[in-house]
Amino acid sequence: MNISFLGAADGVTGSRHLVDTGTQRILLDCGLFQGWKLHRERNWQPPGPLLQADAVVLSHAHLDHSGWLPALVAHGWRGPVFASPATCELAAVLLLDSAHLQEEDARRANRYGTSRHDKALPLYTRADAQRAIAQFVPLTPGRVQRVGGAGGATLKLTPVGHLLGACAVTLSAAGRHVVFSGDVGRRHDLLMPPPQTADLAEAADALIIESTYGNRSHPAEDATGQLAEIIRRTAARGGSVLMPAFAVGRAQALLLLVQRLKRQGTIPASLAVYLDSPMAQQATQLYLRHGALLRVPKAERASLCDGLRQVTSVAQSTRLSAKLAGRGFPALVISASGMATGGRVLHHLKAMAPDPRHAIVLPGFQAGGTRGARLVAGESEIKIHGEWVPVRAEVVQLQGLSGHADANELIDWARQLRQPPRQTFVVHGEPDAADTLRTRIQRDLGWAVRVPGFGESVAL
Ligand SMILES: [Zn+2]
Known part of the structure; x- marks a missing residue:
């Protein structure tokens, strides 16, 4: 098994982790790069290995986890996109809006001549988003879904708070398990219940964990x-x-x-x-x-x-x-x-x-x-x-409204895995946040942990 970290590996956006089981390739999230221009420009790069994915699983609907899907589809990718039912519905709303904004941006660039190219094209269109949405396959949290035929990888979603429909993903193939946190929510969120952990894999070979607030603790004040x-x-x-x-x-x-x-x-x-x-x-x-x-x-x-x-x-x-x-x-x-x-x-x-x-x-x-x-x-x-x-x-x-677990909550969430993962990868954080969480996982949990580089591929 092999994991390639193709986004959210040196920042919080563009979440994309490609797991190669040896016989199948499953893409965990297909996020849009946002923020720094250096990152945004990656949205325009060709899909490369993403095009080989047999399936995509979305942890949740936020665009930094789902927003590149229409671009992948525009490049000709056709395959199932698994996500919880609420994520499917929310992502549909977000992707269509994102496509609309991409079209607007291109129109504006053409009107004011701000494009470097002769004619600015949108990253993707509403038609691309519609096509991507048509590929959604709702997957009930807690239920095991097989990808492909017999002997194929299985997927299981575990609600993780954070956003309506958001789930962690357990991907299993040939007796190996990869647990992907997606974005972890808070114990005391206004809207969402605390993250569930009872359902996660017994023994993960790899844990991929977010670190948005890996270097912070949320203030106690509400x-x-x-x-x-x-x-x-x-x-x-x-x-x-x-x-x-x-x-x-x-x-x-x-x-x-x-x-x-x-x-x-x-x-x-x-x-x-x-x-x-x-x-x-x-x-x-x-x-x-x-x-x-x-x-x-x-x-x-x-x-x-x-x-x-x-x-x-x-x-x-x-x-x-x-x-x-x-x-x-x-x-x-x-x-x-x-x-x-x-x-x-x-x-x-x-x-x-x-x-x-x-x-x-x-x-x-x-x-x-x-x-x-x-x-x-x-x-x-x-x-x-x-x-x-x-x-x-x-x-x-405004403090205290964050939908993201802070460092202590991330450690508490990870601690629920019944056995230490053989390898832990810290993703989805600005460099300082990712490195601080790495240090805490090493110190508090004693796990083998590292921050993968953008584009890095690791054999399990
Ligand atoms: Zn999120």
């Missing part, structure tokens, strides 16, 4: 108080709060928090709350439809969207931007994308960033190289649509 404080402070000075949020998962957690704050009376019940992201609106419906997978009580699920102003058309969104740029009015706007790399949030950011009355609250992980990371780093101007925009609004990173 986000509720911090969010209430920012909203009150901003409203008092006549400003509005903009929250660039992942449309899937984070936006729903924020809606839940805001509803709770309103019910408690910590923020005015009359505060206008806008959800300006068609994808977040769609995802909210999916979350409610799969409500049984959440830890949110039924009554709270039923009232999640009460009083919510859902911005649907682009014209409505533009009007909202103009309103926010003009006289301030106390409002809370949740819009995507979560790292401000694209989407409607950019127009609001352009409108609100120059005004010190407003607040920009970043409630999620900001990958290096994104506008979100620049904002958190305190940069005094950011580039949006080729224009420099001064940042005078208050910028706050």
